[in-house]
Amino acid sequence: MNYIFYFLIVISIVAGAINGRLADVVSAILSGAQVSVKIALSLIGIMAFWLGMMNIAKKSGLIEVIAKIIKPVTKRLFNEIPEDSPAIGDIAMSFSANAFGLTNAATPIGIKAMEELQKHNVDKTTASNAMCLFLAMNTAGFQIIPATVIGILVGVGYPNPTQIIAPTLFVTTLAFTFAVIVAKILQRFWRPQMESEAQ
């Protein structure tokens, strides 16, 4: 992450200077910082709402019920996490929210799942295998209906916008599966110590 951060900024400055767009690059610092805070602040309310709902689901035992239903799958994927951990139920909830395109709910629930995974993590600053896997699964962006895209297509008068649902679902399902396999393979080569030595 240190190198990524370094190169993002240094390459931008060098390339901006060459392209004669250094002023734009500098003003992007301010706008980027503002956008970050705006995103975080807009999360507060919806985060509070879903954390509240998830707390009810946890206290009532609903999360455990859901976790039990998908146990055959999660047991293999998240084999380092105890079967009865609330993390498993949270992960399941987070995927249901993602699959239905409920972005507002998916992010808070996903963060909640990450917090549960953190409780099982030994080194609190280094991502565990389970956390990397959960993240990779999330970045694949699995959802049944790409609502935003369809909305835009409807807006521009594209013929029969729903015809993109099937190919999109095909791509996202395979990319999702691929993410899981890649994460499982990479965890063998990337033990936690290696990253700390590289720092």
Added chain:
Amino acid sequence: MFQQIMDIISLWALPAILILILTYGLVKKVPLYEVFTEGAKDGFKVAINIIPYLVAIIVGISMLRASGVIEWIGTLLAPILEFFKIPTDVIPLMLTRSLSGSATIGVFSDIAGNPDSNFYTTTLAAVMVGSSETTLYVLAVYFGAVGISKIRYALLAGLLADLAGIILAILICRVMFLN
């Protein structure tokens, strides 16, 4: 028919989850209001915890976009993509897809709204956008919320999955829509 079912699912998914959580809680005699507010208290803390991580990633990406590097890579890639009959209009999309959600939607609206874009280009762009999630944003938010700074292979796995998604989108669109 399929369309109607999908619309109903989209509309009812969230309300159904809420009814399920609340009814199950009530049946199990959970003090709903107290437990809700107790859980909701953490909302502020979590959102604020994310800020430093978001600033690092989003400022970096904003700078990169402003610098013109993405156009450079696009120019470099153009001959290769033309060889594979991939419309060059989707190149910016392939590059911003993992970096910035708002930029991706912007580029996509541009392609979709441009009267010169043909049907195939718009379709390919739609599948590419619809099947993706902004990898770097997800990384900053999810790991930021729990204070993870050593990410190991998480980004690599996410980007490889993004690449696989792009290739798959091109393949399926060629099979289904390009004749």
